Amino acid sequence: MKKFGSLILGILLGALAMYYYFNNNQDMTTEPPTIKPPSGIITPEEIKTLDQAYNERYEIINDSLFKDSKTGDNRSSWYKLEDIENYLAYAKQQAKENGNTLDGLRLYLGAHPDTKEEEGLTTLLFVPTGYKNTSEGSFISMQGGGNDLEDSDGLNAGNEGMPPRANYPQ
Template sequence: MKKFSLLILGILIGGFATYFLVPNSGESQIQAPDASAKSFMAQIAAPKGLITPDEAKALDGAFNDRHALISESIVKRPDNRSAWWSLEDMQNYLKYAENESKELGYTMDGVRVYLGAYPTEKEVGYTTMFIVPTGHKNLSRGSSAFFNMAAPGGDIPGGSGLNKGEPGMPPLANYPQ
């Protein structure tokens, strides 16, 4: 009877520890519908890192001095300030990158945006932005990781990036365009 009591106690402690320590991966990303909400957007949970248009303007404005330094002293001509991809291209890329990551033995957990410049033989090339998949290596055996608390992964080696977004119009235009 004493061993049975210890078994029940262990199950209860394990259940509580799991409930409080393991991130809820089954949690719905869609909030319960609000009776006063008139649009679908009011029912979708906002992503982490969402900023207001005023915050976007402040970030863009803070970049002006750095951009002027690059354009005037290094590139010596107006340079790109932004990149644009269609919604369809972004959705297709995310699906493609996730499938490619699986084939490479990784679980994709996000994307990283890099600044780059097109190489030229005679001068510094125009600035571009490109996206690469990030994730962590799949383990074929048991993991010693504490529950499911893995940190976000790094860039996936061999994963295809997305480039060739359209530049802003004009390329040196500030936010908003």
């Protein structure tokens, strides 16, 4: 009778373990997970609208500063995906080392300095944003957010548009 009770108990425990295993491992599909789009996504039509709305400003800048230029000022910057991914990892690490938490990136318009060889074209700079880590006792307090992390490096290694004055799409 003892052996029979142990057998029944073993079967019940085995069935319970199998039930738990199969119910927690049902997500064995071969399809990749659906990625939810982030906030701020715009359609190609909206991109064209924003790009065209910039034309008047671009012409004012270009006609006044680049009137004798062969190419005109730059309208876009292109970054390799690998460079952006590496920069995000680097910015997170640098922010942590500096006692900050990275919470985003800000894009600034900038311009390369003019040289004897060429005029300095407009560029886009990535600047990390975040907040200082402060602690009170064992609690971590988050203050603000979205502020430029002035002790962190930015990214400016994009290539200009082809040609520099080209509208969307290139």
